[in-house]
Amino acid sequence: MPEEAEDMWHTYNLLQIGDSLMASTIRKVQTESSAGSVGSSRVRTTLIEQACDPTQKADVAAVVMQEGLANLVLVTPDMTLLRAKVEVTIPLKRRGSCTQHEKALDRFYEAVMQGILRHINFDVVKCILVASPGFVKDLFMAYLFREAVRQDSTILLENRPKFMLVHSSSGHKYSLKEILCDPAVTARLSDTKAAGEVKALEDFYKMLQHEPDRAFYGLAHVEKATKALAIDILLISDKLFRHQDVATRSRYVRLVDNVRDNGGTVRIFSSLHVSGEQLTQLSGVAAIFRFPIADQSEPEDDSSSDEE
Template structure:
């Protein structure tokens, strides 16, 4: 990502930036940066109808620069495209003031983003965009008999490059020719997908996981085929393939592999591994010492007020809240945890780890010391809130109890 211009007043938090996405992953960073209500200016294609004096209508597509106030944001994680819908706030000869248009942000074309308030998370996102070391990637191949998923695990999202499916006959006995033939074709499909989708100049590690010995059989097939095909790129990079055990070949097995400390150490340069380690620490703590782990905004905020948060885990979905007051609460919590010496891990909702964290409300914390009363405090607050709501309001009558009293 190139930051071409940045004029943000730190005191007033007003200003704008001009950025240019250079690769697909940059679109995700823009998705995290742009909020509903922002003004975005970019070059776009617009259909224009010209009418001559004779009444003839001529349609054409022209390039024009427009500025909209964003009302809807749509990000396609598979295609890595970002579409912004909103109302025009600057009139030009092809678009009237107040007309709606959908901007599709494209690679290598600059766009200008103006906000009424740039908070610390926005500024952090800009810093991440400009940091080239954030681009460390790894590839993951999960497989089981008849199913394989080849994915790129980037700094912020997991992108499926290929899903390979092939029906295999049951292996009733050794030397089953039909099974061996089908398995060979299945391996061939995976081999071709690896060649097509893996750039060995960028990828540092290719994790291969499966139940049983399927991964071992495939890697042996891959090396034998590479020798036969004289595929030097595969042979030169065979040391990058790392085996790991998984319970299935589904995409969710990625987290299972990265949770293994030995595997995690091998891919330590990939940012996703840091989030996986933090999430696994939270899981382990919650199971072994539940008083040193909590989740939900109320509990985590209470823990932070007591200077107890060691690791804060939060999904980008919460940080992108269109509710300014709600977003401000999360930003203040993040800033407070950091100022108190805690670590903050922001999880992408498009990554398998983010999906797992969403099962725990999207926000959780591992604590420095036990807080056994934190859950009880929240329950007392809920009871008091319900009592205040019921006071002076409607009440329910249990007619069975009434009848039993007569």
């Protein structure tokens, strides 16, 4: 059964008319003999956790927080998943007494810690980013491992090297974009697909700024560069392959095939990932060229829009 929008996308690409499907399940089969006795047999399935649980593919986790607010996010190769949101009202400090303020902070930190233990699979996750403005992240980390020692939480203590402190402008989910673009984070996550997409988009922005004749976005511009065998790296959103118009969808498929046939690299971005959301704002398709192409002034084709 599909459990998320991406499941239907994978199904759409895997199945064709005339395919035969086979599935395993559990059934309680009862048979009745001529003598009236009833017997039963049980058939067991083998659970494929990675297919059923997106957390099995999330090699990066992030806790984006500010005082009283925390978003726990898992970053899979295909999407960004919000697994928990913690909100606790933190009263202001009063002159001569900070008791209520400190108690509320402890409740907030405890809720975040429980969210980490509940939603992060430490066997899969390679890095846990803890980000906040100011010293919120530092105070939380001090609380987290103080409690880990007190409660003898071996899972936290053994995985302490996986935690990384990062600055963010806020505790909202959208701050994840700036966190993943941090050079220190990019270096730490260099072996993950998510980091590869973020780096590719970052390279495109740098090229657009410093050598604008070697970076363009929009379908018409990119197709023109393909004909000139100029594309080195193609960045394209998977959302474009779900366009309702078959002819437009085929146009994007041909573009990808042509780039690959000409020795270019194709980066397909998930529209459910933070980097894919950024690419969608650039029409969903962009490219870095092998050499400058100065004449790209013709107006953009209407079909370059990713509207469905």
